[in-house]
Amino acid sequence: MADKSMQRECNILFLGESQSGKSTLIECLKKYADPDYIVNRQNIGDGTFSFTTNVIKSTIHTNLPTSHVLDKNEERVDYGRFLEGDQEDYVDELNERRQYRMERDKSNSDQVTFNLYDTPGLNDTALFDEKNIAIIFSALEKEKVPSINLVIITVTNNPFTEDLQNALKAYVNLLPDLNGNIVFVHTRINYSKLHPKEELFVLALQEKKRLLHELMGRDTVPHVLIDNDIGSTRAIRNCMTQNRLRELLAMAKLNQPVAVRVMAMNKTEKMRIVDALLQEKFEGLIKTREETLKNKNKEEEKVLKTIGLIEADIVKHESDIQNIDRDLAFYDNDTLHLLYEERYDQAWSMMKLAERKTTMYYPGKILSSSPGFINHVLDHIDTQQHNVEVAHQAGGMGENHWAVQFRRRRIQDGVYHVKIYVKKSN
Template identity: 25%
Template sequence: MEDDLNILFIGPSQNGKSTFINKLRELSDYEAGQEEALVGDGSQSCTKSCREYVVRFRRTRYKLVDRETLEPVIFSEDDESHLFRKIWKKKTADDYDIVPIESNPRTVTLRLIDTPGLDDSHGSDDRNIIEVMKHLKILSEAGEGCNHVTAVVLVLNSKESFSKKIQEIYRYYQSCMPNLFGGLAVINTGFSVEKWLQAYNNLQARPEASIKRKILKSAPADSARIAIMRKRREVFSEIFGHDARHFYIDSVPDDYLIVEELITRNRIYDIINYFASQNPMPIQNIKLVKNGTMIQIDEMLATWLKDAKFRLGQREKELLDLADASGKLLAAKTKKARSLESEIEQLKKELALIDNDSRFTIRTHSTAPLHKLSATKSFFKWVVRSSIKDTLIVQEPQHPGFTVEAPNNPPYSEWTSRTWNTDATRWTGAYRASPGEVPNLEAVVSVSNRIYHKKAIADLDKRLLQAKEDKIVVEEEQSFFSSYEAAKPVDPELKEISELLSQCDTLINQLCLDWSSISSGMDDVHLERYKKVRIKGLESLSVEDLLEFIKSQGYNLLERKIRNLEKFGQ
């Protein structure tokens, strides 16, 4: 796990990303002069570009103490009846203070990346996605501690549904940085204590709740908050096909009703603790997946380039007709060698993304109550002041060779043992919490990219090996014909055009791919043509955009040659 946590916040406009970030900054140390994250007014997106905030977060929970006696107020959030009737509006800022439980807490550096709102009021999702990828590219070039993303956080108002638009954008991000989504956190904002109380009252009014209370007496059913979280999680899993850790939070608690502030602070601690447990993803392993518009743009450029290649091919044919048999063979072998070089480079790029030891997070298991562990019984009010002990079992039969990283959460809870069965298909972790604390530990299940993408890597390796073998054969033949031709003058134009045709193939393949590496696909030339089309439409594209692209890739001679083709682009 990394000391520096780089957290990427995504989500719809007006759903609380910036408000949450400001609350997090309020609980941290940060350099003077840092502006607050811009908060919208409810009518339009406020964050137009990525903004970054670096803070030192104090990793501690908080407690409520009497100002006069300094005695702590003991209560459990899961004992909702006691919370709402005896604590919430009874303990106010007039008589009570919030103090950190730890006098000298650990700190962690957080880099909080606030992104433009998805599905915003201006319909600029294409621009916003590119803005995020551009920011990540810049971040990766900033030096140590900046070359990874620790976690992706989906921030959504607790009352908002997972709309089709949100699903589309979510899946886009998942395709760009899949390693991070097994540890995705969903922060459900706007969960005020008032709304919590309303949910509690609704739950208590149900007939089955009364029956259950009579049967269980001192062992009530799950709290209203946990029931809401579980339902939300089930809906999320059904829609997206995998689980996610959900947090409910009020980013703007009432200052006077100080218990609200206490609950918010401790919830933020839980969130940061969750982030700290995740496997970071190197930014160089992130790819820019082209959306539909980007694919259309690049396919149009590829069509023009194919036309240029055809014209150059006609000239090559004319020159070949003038060459003897050995000259023709030499030209063909030269072109084939260049084509294989291009294929090999592309295969290496694809392998670099997945054939590495970066961890691919399958999922993150939690001892938190929303996952229905047997520890649920421990949340009954009669045992909350005792030390809670239980066991978490992890099985991932679809991912043999998986590993589990299970960091402790001192001084609140710890793993007392971690064991594997003999065939390493089941991991068992025993844990306990400090007296009066709810155990909140994470077990991150992962495999290396190399294992997760084993089949795809094997296919790419096979293609790469074949391309290399073919290249060796072609180069030997090329060498033979070159030595034969050495005694005779070689047509320099034929040689030149053969190389230019190979460059055309390289660029056509690049344009026709549905993704680009974050380093090569985010240069100014790419961004400008995408931006132009977003503003003015596809009809604004011209051959000049193709020529600028060719030049940006370092093929200056090819750019000049195509520019001088008679009536090209007319």
């Protein structure tokens, strides 16, 4: 099992439709990392127009503490069990009919720095997707961001429109190497609707999940449900939110980072916008030189024009050399390719109480009978677990199979996430 405790910095990219809660989610994460942080309401917008028109970087530091709820006798409350009871009782508990308070656990984990990159909205009426893409990649280049650990795509309870689907498809096609690092965060979720008796709400969520999986081309994309209510004083609701924020950051820490250079090499039609911007920079330099020459005599004009064109060529060739150097550095190393991913998430499974999954295994029967599989070796395995206990494990790195059996410690917030990689030669 790989030890990722040495990873001290993670980069998270936020995408989503305008007013889908990206900026609010970032403010929530700042508040999670520092409970004394005063939320900047101006960063959130007014709910009508997109507030973010450029890439905005925020940085937080945290050792990923969990939270729990205590009753008036100072005993821990397993609030997940309320989902197994009567729906009205569950709603009563969420609405503070008893005396509860939330408390943060002390974490023994190392502190990690998370850089959060907020971006203009997908499918924004004020900014075309092409321009958004150019802004995002230009900003990542300018900031010298080496890699991305997690891409958070926010979606709301609003109807999943065709325009939004098309916008998401454009981004998925643009970022194929980041497909394995994407998580969908469903914002503005009313936690009282998560009871299994809320059949219509649960079915709508499951259908949206199915559409998103279809869009991604795989059905193992993680999903996190959150209400985005900053500073709620209701203990259980707040605790649920805090632990889900922690889950997002833990996911970023779990993921293998994808080099920004790899992303830039996947040039779709929209990606060529970035190339056009760079070309525009060089042409602008030449134009500036030419305008300067207008006020010079003919002899000087000849010399200066030649010098100006040479200088522009030098700038261009320097940029080309930098790109080639980065390409060579990338191709000179093997990268990890995501082979298999599976996730047990209590927040989703509790909406289907009959689901009691406690085992995961690789490979499936079809893959294990594939020609040449016997020579297949697993190179890297990463896991994230919370409120579950591993009872038995088999196979792993250096083997051609892997399996785990686990048991849940508590009903609430159980997570077991595995990602298995093989090396890909560049």
